[in-house]
Each structure stands twice: as structure tokens, then as C-alpha cells.
Amino acid sequence: xxxxxKIEVDCAxxxxxxxxxxxxxxxxxxxxxxxxxxxxxxTFEDGADxxxxxxxxxxxxxxxxxxxxxEL
Amino acid sequence: MKQKHRRMLYRIIxxxxxxVLFALVPAESGAYGKPFKFLLFLVPYLIIGYDILIxxxxxxxxxxxxxxxxxxxxxxxxxMILGAVHTGDFEEAVAVMIFYQIGxxxxxxxxxxxxTSISKLMEIRPDCAWVEKDGVLEEVDPDEVEIxxxxxVRPGERIxxxxxxxxxxxxxxxxxxxxxxxxxxxxxxDEVLSGSVNLSGVLKIRTTKEFGESAVxxxxxxxxxxxxxxxxxxxxITRFARYYTPFVVAxxxxxxxxxxLAGYFAGGDPELHEWIYRALTFLVIxxxxxxxxxxxxxxxxxxxxxxxxxxxxxxxxxxxxxxSAETVVFDKTGTLTxxxxxxxxxxxxxxxxxxxxxxxxxxxxxxxxPIAVSLVRAHGADIDRSRxxxxxxxxxxxxxxKVDGIPVAAGNGKLMEQLGLEYPEVSWHGSVVxxxxxGKYAGNIRVSDTIKPESRRSVEDLKDAGIKKTYxxxxxxxxxxxxxSGQLGIDHAYSRLLPEDKLARLEDIMEELDxxxxxxxxxxxxxxxxxxxxxxxxxxxxxxxxxxxxxDVVIMDDDPRRIAESIKISRKTMRIIRENIVFTLAVKxxxxxxxxxxxxxxxxxxxxxxxxxxxxxxxxxxxxRFRPLEKLKTDEKPAAxxxxxxxxxxxxxxxxxxxSSVRSSDSGTRSR
Numbered sequence: 001x002x003x004x005x006k007i008e009v010d011c012a013x014x015x016x017x018x019x020x021x022x023x024x025x026x027x028x029x030x031x032x033x034x035x036x037x038x039x040x041x042x043t044f045e046d047g048a049d050x051x052x053x054x055x056x057x058x059x060x061x062x063x064x065x066x067x068x069x070x071e072l
Numbered sequence: 073m074k075q076k077h078r079r080m081l082y083r084i085i086x087x088x089x090x091x092v093l094f095a096l097v098p099a100e101s102g103a104y105g106k107p108f109k110f111l112l113f114l115v116p117y118l119i120i121g122y123d124i125l126i127x128x129x130x131x132x133x134x135x136x137x138x139x140x141x142x143x144x145x146x147x148x149x150x151x152m153i154l155g156a157v158h159t160g161d162f163e164e165a166v167a168v169m170i171f172y173q174i175g176x177x178x179x180x181x182x183x184x185x186x187x188t189s190i191s192k193l194m195e196i197r198p199d200c201a202w203v204e205k206d207g208v209l210e211e212v213d214p215d216e217v218e219i220x221x222x223x224x225v226r227p228g229e230r231i232x233x234x235x236x237x238x239x240x241x242x243x244x245x246x247x248x249x250x251x252x253x254x255x256x257x258x259x260x261x262d263e264v265l266s267g268s269v270n271l272s273g274v275l276k277i278r279t280t281k282e283f284g285e286s287a288v289x290x291x292x293x294x295x296x297x298x299x300x301x302x303x304x305x306x307x308x309i310t311r312f313a314r315y316y317t318p319f320v321v322a323x324x325x326x327x328x329x330x331x332x333l334a335g336y337f338a339g340g341d342p343e344l345h346e347w348i349y350r351a352l353t354f355l356v357i358x359x360x361x362x363x364x365x366x367x368x369x370x371x372x373x374x375x376x377x378x379x380x381x382x383x384x385x386x387x388x389x390x391x392x393x394x395x396s397a398e399t400v401v402f403d404k405t406g407t408l409t410x411x412x413x414x415x416x417x418x419x420x421x422x423x424x425x426x427x428x429x430x431x432x433x434x435x436x437x438x439x440x441x442p443i444a445v446s447l448v449r450a451h452g453a454d455i456d457r458s459r460x461x462x463x464x465x466x467x468x469x470x471x472x473x474k475v476d477g478i479p480v481a482a483g484n485g486k487l488m489e490q491l492g493l494e495y496p497e498v499s500w501h502g503s504v505v506x507x508x509x510x511g512k513y514a515g516n517i518r519v520s521d522t523i524k525p526e527s528r529r530s531v532e533d534l535k536d537a538g539i540k541k542t543y544x545x546x547x548x549x550x551x552x553x554x555x556x557s558g559q560l561g562i563d564h565a566y567s568r569l570l571p572e573d574k575l576a577r578l579e580d581i582m583e584e585l586d587x588x589x590x591x592x593x594x595x596x597x598x599x600x601x602x603x604x605x606x607x608x609x610x611x612x613x614x615x616x617x618x619x620x621x622x623x624d625v626v627i628m629d630d631d632p633r634r635i636a637e638s639i640k641i642s643r644k645t646m647r648i649i650r651e652n653i654v655f656t657l658a659v660k661x662x663x664x665x666x667x668x669x670x671x672x673x674x675x676x677x678x679x680x681x682x683x684x685x686x687x688x689x690x691x692x693x694x695x696x697r698f699r700p701l702e703k704l705k706t707d708e709k710p711a712a713x714x715x716x717x718x719x720x721x722x723x724x725x726x727x728x729x730x731x732s733s734v735r736s737s738d739s740g741t742r743s744r
Contacts, residue, residue, distance in 0.1 A: 010180050012365035013140065016310055032302070036183055036372040064139075066130055067123075 002043045003050055007033065008069040018068055021060040027053035040070060074184070080177050084170055087120035091166045106160050110152065113162035121148060121169040140359040143321070144172055147355040150348065151674060158345045168356055168678045175682035179365050182689045186373055186696065197292060198232035198266065201283075214283040225275045230267065234286040237262050239276035244268040249287060249628060267291065290620060291628075294384050303388040305649060309367045313360040320358035320664065324351040327668060346670065353667040356677040357660055362685030366652040366692050373695035374645030380696075382628035383638045390624045393588040393606045394642035400539050400635065401578055403601070404546035404556060406594030407611060408632065409521040413446035416502065420515035428515050432482040432507045434460050435473040443503055444471070446519050447482075466490075470505070481508040488513065502552065523559060526633050531560045533636030537643070543581060545574045545601075575600045582606075592635055595619020609635060645695040652688040659684040 009015050015035035022031035022040060027048035033040045042057065044050055051072075058070045094112045118125075121144075128145035151165035201214045202224045209224055214232040217223060222238060225231050231244070243255035246268040255271055258264055264277060267288035283289055328351035332342035371388035378385050385391060405411050418425045433451035436444035437460060448455065463473035469490065470483010481491055488495040488506050493513045498504045502520030506513070531542060544557050544565045553567035566577050578601050582589045591598075591605030594612070599622040602608030610623040612630035620626055627634045663680045666672040672680075 011176060011361060012179070012183075012368060013313065013359075013361055016313070016364065017139075035368055036187055038187070063134055066127055 001048075001050065002041060004039055004041045005054065006071040007038050007040045008071075009033075009035070009038070009065065010067060014065040014068060017064040018061045021064045022057045025053065025057045025060050028057065031057070077177060077180055077184075080173060083120055084173055084177065087116040087166065087170050090116040090119070091163055091170070095163050106156055109160065109162055110156045113152070113155075113166055117148070117152065117162075117166045117169060120166065120173055121145075124169070124172075140317075140361065143317070143355045143358050144169070147352045147674075150352040150355075154345060154349060154352070164674050168674055171678040171682045172359075175361065175685050178682075178686055179361070179689065182693070183365075183369065186369060186376065186693060198230045198288065201232040202226070202229075217279055217283060219279055219282060222276055222278050225270045225277060227270055227272055227274065230269050231264055231275075231277065232266055232286075232288070233277075233279045233283050234266050234281040235264060235277040235279040237264055237275055238278045240274050242273035242275050243271045245271055249291070291384065294386060294620070294626065303371060303392045305392065305646075305653075306367055306371065306388060309363055309653070313364050316360050316363075317358050320354060323664070323668075324354035324358070327351040327354060349674075350667055350670055353672065353674045353677045354664060356674055357663050357667065357681055359681065362656045362660075362681065362688050363653065365685065366656065366688035367649055369689060370645060370649040370652060370692035370695055373692050374641060374648075377645075377696045378638060378641045381634065381637060381641070383634055383641070384626040384628065385638065385642075386624050386626075390607050391642045391645050394590070394625070394639050395646040396588055397590045397607065397639065398538070398540040398587040399543070399581065399585055400534055400541075400590045400592060401543040401545060401581060401601075401605065402562070403574065403591070403593040403598050404544050404548065404553070405521060407592050408527045408544065408556065408560060409523050411442060411521065411594065413442050413503065413519045413521050415446055415450035415517055416520045417500075417518040418515065419498075419518075421513065423509065423514055428507055428509075429517060430455075431475050431478075431480045431509055431514075432505060432517055434475040435463070435471050435480040435482045438463055439465060439471060443505065443519055447505065447517065450517075478510050479508075480510075482506070523556060524630070524632060526631050528560050530632035530634075530636060531562060533633050534639070535561075537636045537639045539636075539639070545569055545577055547571075571597050571600075574598060575604060578604060590635070590639075592632070593623075595622060609638070641695075648691055648695050652691055655691075656684050656688055 007015075007018065009018060012035050015033045018040070019031055019033040022028055022033070022042060025031075027045050028042055029045045030043040031040060042050075042054070044053060054070065054072050058072065061068050061070065091113070094109070094116070097109065097112065124141045125145050127141040128139075131139045131142045148165040148169050151168065152162060155162040155165065198214055200211045201217050202209045203212045203217065203221055204210070204224060217233055223233065223235070227242070237258050237260050239260060241257070241259045243257045244264065246256050246265070248269070249265055249267045256268075258275070263280075264275075265288075266283075266286040328348050332344045332347050335342040368388075371391060374391050375385050375388065385394075402408055415429070418428060420428045423431075429447065429451050433444075433447040434455050436447050437455045437457060459476050461474045461477075463471065465471055466483065466487060469487040470481065472479065472481045472483075472487075472491075474480070481487055482505050484504065485495055485506060488508065491508060491511075493508050493511075495506050495513055495516070498516055498518065500518050502518060505517045505519060507515055507517065534542060541564070542562045544553065544560075544562045546553050546556075546565065546567055547569055548556075548567055550567045553565040556562075557565035569577060578589070578591060582605070588606035590607045590609060591601050592609045592611065593602055595602065595610040595618065599618060602610065602619075602622040602624075607625060608623040609625040609627060610619045611627040611632065611634070625638060627638070659680055663672055663677055667677055
């Protein structure tokens with residue numbers, strides 16, 4: 001399952017960091033951040049609960065870049 | 073400018089003004105000296121850099137020592153301390169912070185700007201639909217309109233959802249979808265696509281799709297999610313950035329330790345301050361931001377520039393492929409030719425020609441096949457379907473039916489053979505429809521497809537754009553294939569191909585080559601080839617979900633010259649991106665070298681760092697600007713057509729043989 005989320009992040013390198021962090025989150029099969037469109041598309045692993053996973057993704061992203069946000 | 077950005081601008085101004093003011097305070101101002109100055113400059117330093125210091129602190133606490141905030145913090149704090157204990161120069165540290173923030177702000181603004189320029193294209197997004205409830209029009213979110221609802225679209229409004237006109241007539245501006253500037257007239261029963269603008273009359277439209285499935289949503293989705301497929305260059309830069317920063321930091325540490333130690337052991341002056349200063353300068357240059365920002369921005373600008381031209385590219389990786397492609401493979405029907413057939417000649421044995429066409433048209437009237445459509449169009453008048461009974465479609469052969477009770481058969485030679493009728497061999501570049509009436513052979517109708525007026529130019533343009541080889545695949549017979557390819561200047565034509573043969577042939581071509589191969593089709597029955605090719609391009613297929621799904625590049629109008637244009641845009645984009653990479657790296661390494669040798673102070677380092685980033689960003693935005701394709705001049709249009717018609721009347725270009733493969737596949741059912 002793939003879903004798109006609106007994100008807020010200010011620099012391209014930070015977007016890369018968010019992408020890395022999202023990819024490493026459990027339940028995420030793949031993640032890709034489109035910095036210019038300020039979007040993150042996340043492919044979830046089968047059976048994962050997107051709501052719970054995204055909360056963790058946001059938490060992990062905040063760890064690497066405190067100045068970012070994901071609209072859940 | 074967002075609130076956040078404006079606040080940053082104020083911080084930059086405040087810090088700059090304070091720094092300039094404090095710089096006027098003489099260094100040897102009495103008893104106060106360095107500590108006093110340190111405290112003075114701490115004010116603008118904190119104003120401009122507090123957030124970076126906080127982020128850096130958090131980064132260190134979380135064990136992420138090498139993020140750019142940490143680097144900037146170490147570099148500037150180091151410079152402040154050096155100033156306090158040694159040089160008395162605090163302006164530098166503050167200036168580095170200020171320039172760094174200017175760079176960040178500029179980056180944010182540039183990104184916002186390119187996003188806005190894309191959203192201009194996105195203005196086709198309709199915000200509401202009008203639904204009549206109890207005689208009153210009510211504004212509804214298009215998302216909530218169910219299939220089958222009747223919506224009202226007034227003049228000047230955009231059609232929000234795909235549907236069929238049930239009431240009213242009007243003309244539509246479909247330019248957002250097709251690039252076609254001539255308004256299209258619609259009447260009840262016509263299908264309309266969302267995104268078109270209603271120009272004249274009030275229309276009642278019964279929706280046939282949900283908003284999310286409508287043409288306009290599809291296009292928006294495509295553009296917005298375009299860069300989620302990343303190009304190799306992007307992946308390379310990401311990897312590069314991962315090694316670059318640690319490498320530079322390691323160099324900085326060595327710079328700060330090794331020479332002073334060497335100096336110490338050699339018994340000379342270790343010059344500790346100097347080397348630490350050089351190391352700090354190194355850290356200033358260590359941020360890979362310019363590189364990291366300019367590459368995705370360049371691709372994005374390229375995608376945006378292309379979509380302005382009505383070329384939707386699904387990902388930045390396809391820009392890379394398009395730019396390095398040397399081979400284009402065309403599917404003939406519907407791509408190079410109109411895919412719309414015209415009756416060219418009729419030969420009848422006995423019956424008047426009009427009667428023959430009428431009977432054949434009546435027999436074929438229920439078939440959606442393009443040849444059938446051409447017969448009905450040649451007949452001119454509407455056909456009363458009640459006259460037609462016992463109609464049977466024989467796949468790959470034709471149709472048998474009873475018209476006014478008389479048995480009529482219309483189809484290819486195989487049909488005649490099946491019926492046990494003798495028929496003449498007709499030598500013709502196109503399709504031949506044999507007609508039998510009342511069990512006797514009655515004559516034949518010759519039908520041909522026409523070459524699109526832009527096709528020849530498009531092949532020339534491709535050669536200009538650096539394409540070395542062009543191929544054409546078709547289910548037609550050799551004479552037709554050779555005729556069309558000869559007319560257009562296509563290098564190789566493969567004829568008599570079944571759809572599965574086309575895929576095999578494409579794979580053969582791809583096998584021989586190292587460079588990417590572009591396949592151009594109309595998405596009707598060549599989806600496997602579209603998917604298999606490095607870049608699959610469909611034309612004029614907006615509204616066909618399968619085609620959009622299968623292709624990597626969607627050309628919104630029907631103009632084959634856009635293929636060359638998309639290649640040119642991609643080449644330009646790649647050139648800009650390469651320029652950025654080379655330029656940024658060259659400047660970075662130059663300044664690393666100079667600062668290690670002590671020729672460059674921190675001022676220069678940060679100005680170079682921010683400057684190169686700004687230059688790269690501005691350069692990227694060039695990819696957004698591309699000279700739009702001129703409309704083909706009207707006098708050019710007939711030229712291509714009359715030439716082919718006059719020089720060789722019986723051999724109209726794009727003709728098609730009715731053989732089983734063609735009948736069932738090549739021309740397919742092109743819905744128009």
C-alpha cells in the first residue's frame with residue numbers, strides 16, 4: 001500500500017535525511033521524499049497500520065531534523 | 073514569502089546592521105578590549121544563529137555529529153573563541169552565520185518559487201462542482217460527487233469531473249488537456265473530460281467517473297508525483313554527499329592536528345592558531361548543500377518545463393534516459409498516421425457506388441472498428457439501425473449482416489473465401505473491404521489511413537535532436553510500410569507484425585544497443601512495448617487510463633514533434649545539472665585547497681559556498697524555460713498532405729491491408 005503525505009522541510013539535505021529515516025522505520029517498505037513538491041510517499045509493508053507507522057516515521061524524522069513536519 | 077521566511081529576513085537584517093555597527097568600535101577601545109567586543113558580537117551572533125546552535129546541540133546529543141548545523145556551529149564557535157583568545161576578530165564568525173542563513177533562505181525561496189510555477193500549471197484543478205438539488209444549484213466538493221450525478225457547468229467554469237453531456241450545447245476550451253487551441257463543440261451525448269473550460273453555453277453533465285479517476289486528477293497526480301522516481305544522478309549525489317562531509321571533516325581534524333604537531337616536533341613554532349583557523353574554514357566549506365539542492369531542483373525544473381509544453385514525464389530517471397537515447401521506435405497507426413481511415417476509391421460491379429457504400433456501412437454500422445467508422449462517415453447520412461438484422465462480427469475477417477433483409481458481407485479476402493465467393497486481387501497500399509450482396513460479389517471499397525501532417529517534421533526534428541536511428545513497426549503489408557517510412561524518412565520499417573511480434577522486435581532492437589530506446593505508441597494495444605522500452609511515450613491518450621498507466625511519458629496533444637521536443641528538454645536539463653555538479657565541485661575543491669594552503673579566510677569560504685549555491689540554483693531554474701514549440705504554420709499542413717495525395721493517388725500514405733492481424737489488432741478500436 002502506498003500513501004502520500006504532505007511534509008514541511010526547508011533544505012534539500014534535510015529532505016534526504018528524512019527519507020533515510022522513514023526508510024529505516026519498521027513497517028515501511030519504501031519511502032521517497034519529493035523535496036520540491038514537499039511530499040513524502042510511503043509504501044507500507046503488508047499488514048502494517050499506516051497510522052501507527054507514520055507516527056513512528058514522524059518521530060524518527062524529528063530525530064534527524066528537528067525542523068520538519070509531516071501532515072498526518 | 074512565508075511568515076517563517078520573513079522572520080529569517082528580519083534576523084539577517086538585524087544581525088547585519090549590528091555587526092556593521094559594532095565593527096566600527098575600535099579594537100583597542102581602552103580597558104574593555106577583546107572580552108567586551110566578544111560580548112558585543114555575541115548579540116548578533118545569537119540573533120542569527122540561535123536556531124542552528126540549538127539544532128547542533130540536539131544533533132550532538134543524539135549522536136549525529138556530522139550534520140551541517142553541527143559543522144556550522146563548531147566553525148563559528150571556534151572562530152569566536154579564536155577571536156577572544158587571539159585575533160580579536162569576531163565579525164568573521166557572525167558573517168559566516170549570516171551568509172549561511174542567507175543561503176538557506178535563498179534556497180527555501182527558490183524552491184518555493186519553482187513550486188509556484190508548477191502550481192500555475194495546476195490551476196486546472198477545479199475547486200467545486202454544482203449539483204442541482206430540489207431545483208437549487210448547490211456547491212459540492214468534486215470529491216463527493218457520485219458517479220451518475222448530473223452536474224451543471226456554466227460558461228467560464230471548468231468541468232470538474234469526466235462525464236457525458238445530457239443537456240445544453242457549448243464549445244469547450246480543451247487546451248489544458250490537449251494543447252489544442254481551437255475550441256471543441258459539444259452536444260448532448262458527447263463525452264467531455266474534466267479540465268476543459270466551458271466557453272459559451274450552460275451544460276448539464278452526467279458524471280461517468282469519480283473525481284479521483286477523472287482526467288484532471290490523473291494529470292495532476294502525474295505531475296505532482298513525477299519526481300518520486302529518482303534519476304541515477306540524484307542517487308549518485310546522495311551517495312556522494314554521504315561521503316563528502318565526513319571526508320572534509322576528517323581533513324579538517326588532520327589540518328588542525330598534524331601540521332602543528334609536526335611543527336612542534338620539528339622544534340619550530342607550531343602556529344596552532346593558524347592551523348585551527350584553516351581547519352575551521354574547511355568546516356565552513358564542508359556543507360554539501362549547493363550540490364544537494366541544485367540537482368533535484370534541476371530535474372524538477374526540467375519536469376516542470378516539459379509539463380508546460382504538455383509533455384508529462386513520470387520521473388527524473390526518464391529525463392536521463394531521454395537525454396541519452398539514440399533510437400526511437402514508432403508504432404505506425406495512430407502515432408505517425410491519424411489512425412482515422414478515409415474511403416479513397418470504390419469499384420462496384422453493377423450497383424451504384426453510393427449504394428455499395430451504404431450497404432457496407434449499414435452492415436458495419438455497429439462495429440467500432442476504425443474502418444467501419446470510415447465507411448459510415450463516407451456514407452454521410454445516419455443509418456437507420458433497424459434496417460440491419462442478424463449482424464455478426466467475424467473477428468479478423470469482417471462482418472455479415474442482413475440489410476433490409478438482404479444478406480450483406482463486408483470484409484477482407486478471407487471473408488470472401490469463407491463465403492465461397494470469387495474476388496479480384498486488388499493491388500492497393502491500404503485496406504480493401506470486399507462487399508458481397510445477396511450472396512454475390514458486389515465490389516470493393518479501398519480505405520486508407522493518412523499520415524499526420526507533423527510526422528515528417530517530427531522525424532527530421534528527431535535527427536536534429538541527436539537521434540541516430542528510427543524504426544517503424546506495423547501490422548501492415550510491406551508496400552504500405554515502405555511507403556510510409558519512405559515518405560517520413562524513417563530508417564527501418566518492419567511490416568506484418570502481430571502485436572506480440574512488435575514486442576519481440578523491440579526487444580531485438582534493444583538487445584543490439586547500449587543506449588536507451590524510446591518507444592512511441594498510442595497506448596491502444598502496444599502497452600507491453602511501452603512498458604518494455606526504456607522510455608514509453610504515448611500521444612493524445614489523455615482519457616485512456618491504460619495508456620497513461622503503461623507509459624513513462626504522456627504527450628497531451630497529438631503532435632509527434634513533441635517527441636523531439638521532450639528529448640531536447642531532457643538534454644538541456646541534463647546539461648544544466650552536469651554544469652551544476654562540475655561547477656559546484658570545482659569551486660568546493662578549489663576553496664578547500666586554497667584554505668588548506670592558507671590563502672583564503674573564512675569570509676571567502678562562506679561567500680564562495682553560498683555564492684556557488686545561488687549560482688547553481690539560478691542555473692537550475694533555466695531548465696524551466698524552454699522555447700515553446702511553434703504551431704505548425706497552416707501553409708505547411710496541406711503541403712505534406714497534398715504532396716502525398718497528388719504524386720501517387722492510388723498509394724495514399726498510411727494505407728492498411730485488411731489481414732487478420734490488422735483487423736484484430738493493429739488499428740484496434742481507437743475511441744475518438
